[in-house]
Each structure stands twice: as C-alpha cells, then as structure tokens.
Amino acid sequence: MFRRSLIGSAAAAALAPAVSRAQSFPSKQLRLLVGFAAGGGGDIVARILAQELTRNGMSVLVDNKPGAGGNLAAREALRAPADGHTVLMANVGIMSVNPYAMKDVGYDPVTDIVPVCIAVDFSNVLVVHPSVPAKTLAEYIALGKRPEGIEYGSSGVGGAGHLAGELLKARSGAKLIHVPFRGGGPAMNDLVAGHVPSVIASAPTATGFMREGRIRALAVTGARRSPFDPDIPTIAEQGYPGYAATNWYAIVVASKTPPEIVTTLHGIITKALKAPEVRDAYAKQGIETVASTQAEAAAHIARETEIWKKVIADAGIRLE
Numbered sequence: 001m002f003r004r005s006l007i008g009s010a011a012a013a014a015l016a017p018a019v020s021r022a023q024s025f026p027s028k029q030l031r032l033l034v035g036f037a038a039g040g041g042g043d044i045v046a047r048i049l050a051q052e053l054t055r056n057g058m059s060v061l062v063d064n065k066p067g068a069g070g071n072l073a074a075r076e077a078l079r080a081p082a083d084g085h086t087v088l089m090a091n092v093g094i095m096s097v098n099p100y101a102m103k104d105v106g107y108d109p110v111t112d113i114v115p116v117c118i119a120v121d122f123s124n125v126l127v128v129h130p131s132v133p134a135k136t137l138a139e140y141i142a143l144g145k146r147p148e149g150i151e152y153g154s155s156g157v158g159g160a161g162h163l164a165g166e167l168l169k170a171r172s173g174a175k176l177i178h179v180p181f182r183g184g185g186p187a188m189n190d191l192v193a194g195h196v197p198s199v200i201a202s203a204p205t206a207t208g209f210m211r212e213g214r215i216r217a218l219a220v221t222g223a224r225r226s227p228f229d230p231d232i233p234t235i236a237e238q239g240y241p242g243y244a245a246t247n248w249y250a251i252v253v254a255s256k257t258p259p260e261i262v263t264t265l266h267g268i269i270t271k272a273l274k275a276p277e278v279r280d281a282y283a284k285q286g287i288e289t290v291a292s293t294q295a296e297a298a299a300h301i302a303r304e305t306e307i308w309k310k311v312i313a314d315a316g317i318r319l320e
C-alpha cells in the first residue's frame with residue numbers, strides 16, 4: 001500500500017508540470033507564420049482564423065515570410081522557442097513536396113514538425129486574362145502546344161499551383177512555362193494587369209476577380225467541382241481522368257513542442273475554425289473548412305506526401 005502511494009505520488013508530481021503548462025497556455029502573443037506574401041490563399045486563410053482567435057481574447061500576429069516555396073517560414077518556425085506560441089500555416093509544398101524535390105530545405109517534415117490540424121482544403125483554379133483566346137481547357141492546351149508554349153504563374157516554387165501545373169504539363173504534353181511569384185497575391189496582380197497570361201491560383205485569391213469578370217476561369221484542379229463555383233468544370237472531366245491536385249493548409253508546430261501544449265492548441269484552433277462566422281467567411285472565398293483531429297492531419301499529410309513523391313520521381317521534377 002505504501003509503495004503504491006509512493007508510485008502514485010511520483011506520477012502526480014511528473015504530471016503536474018505538464019498540466020500547469022497546458023493550463024497557462026497561451027501566456028503571450030500567438031505568432032502565425034505564413035510562407036507567402038499578403039493577399040494569397042494562405043494569407044487569407046490565416047487572417048480569417050486570426051480574426052476569430054482575436055475575438056476569443058487572444059493576441060495574434062500574422063507574420064508573412066515569403067520565399068523559397070514556404071521554406072523560409074518553416075525554418076523560422078523551427079528556430080523559435082517550441083512553446084506553442086509560434087505556429088506555421090503549412091501547405092502541401094512545405095510538408096509534402098519541397099523536402100523531396102529540393103536539394104536542402106533545412107528541415108525534415110517528419111521529424112522536425114508535428115501537425116496540429118488540417119485547417120482548410122480547396123481546389124486551385126486555372127484562370128486566364130481576358131485577352132487570352134481560350135475559353136476551354138482544350139483551347140488553353142492548344143495554345144500550350146505552340147512552339148512558344150504559354151506561361152502560367154503560381155504562388156511560388158513547390159506550391160499547390162506549381163504542382164498542379166507540372167501535373168497538367170506531364171499529362172497533356174503542352175509546353176506550360178512556370179512563372180513563380182512570391183505569393184498568390186502578386187501573381188494575381190500581374191494576371192489582372194496582363195503581365196502574365198494565366199495563373200493556377202487558390203480559390204480565395206481568384207474568386208473576387210472571377211466574379212468581377214476581370215479574369216476567366218477554365219478549370220478547377222480538384223477531383224470534383226467546387227460547391228462554391230459549380231459551373232467551373234474540373235480538369236479531370238475535360239479530358240484528363242484521374243487528375244486531382246488540391247490545396248490545403250495545416251497548422252503545424254515544432255516537434256519539440258510539449259504534447260499537452262499541442263493538444264491545447266488543437267482545441268483552441270479547431271474551436272475557432274468551427275465558428276459559424278469563420279465557416280461563412282471561408283465559404284465566401286471558395287474554401288472548405290476541415291478542422292481535423294491531429295491523427296487525421298498526420299494521415300492526410302502522409303497520403304499527400306506519397307502521392308507527390310511519386311509525381312516528383314516520375315516527372316523528374318527538381319525545384320530550385
């Protein structure tokens with residue numbers, strides 16, 4: 001009996017610091033790192049989430065660190081103290097592409113990073129400037145099969161738009177020339193201005209311009225049509241069956257972050273994501289809210305990694 005009491009006391013003593021850390025979190029401003037410029041999809045997702053967290057009494061800083069396909073932000077997140085107060089809005093490029101298509105990204109997505117949740121998921125959309133003589137995907141591909149090909153912009157090297165373009169290039173045989181920008185916002189600005197003929201953009205970046213008639217949508221990159229823009233056909237149904245390349249954003253932290261802090265952070269983030277105001281704000285941008293569990297997030301990222309590692313290997317994609 002005495003021995004059991006000692007064991008129980010020791011266990012309680014070991015548990016006490018963890019409970020204390022979880023109860024006191026957050027104790028300072030939450031820094032939400034975004035690896036792309038203001039105005040792009042990741043930035044819009046982050047700012048809607050930050051606004052809700054602020055309404056719930058938290059102090060949140062959305063910190064844009066564009067460059068290297070999101071790698072600069074990832075490295076910045078891992079340099080910060082692993083106390084849960086610095087989180088990264090990670091995308092498919094950061095987690096499932098860059099580490100396998102670039103020489104040295106400066107982190108290991110499996111051992112250095114732990115997912116908190118998948119926040120949102122949505123298709124990208126292939127959009128063109130009104131001056132481009134293509135009103136269907138077939139006509140766009142025909143332009144890409146000319147000797148000079150056709151340029152398409154994206155939010156950056158290794159991002160979902162770039163991947164979607166590389167996959168379409170491989171499937172169609174068209175000469176699609178990638179023009180990387182430092183975020184979806186700058187890419188869209190150049191498209192609207194007519195400096196680049198086409199962009200594979202995130203829904204939140206493109207939706208407003210599409211509805212104003214300033215750009216023309218040809219296809220969405222997901223396996224099914226977007227419930228928010230059901231009139232835009234998929235690439236798959238326009239002659240490329242099985243084609244699918246979606247965009248998603250996950251909240252992740254350094255793997256050294258105490259598990260109890262990760263659990264507390266998960267509860268805070270998913271509560272905000274499930275708020276009706278947040279769901280409505282995302283829906284207006286063509287974004288579907290996910291708010292996954294930690295296990296679901298890890299499984300989703302693992303599946304995406306296997307898919308894109310194969311695409312990278314098969315197509316011989318090397319990103320600089």
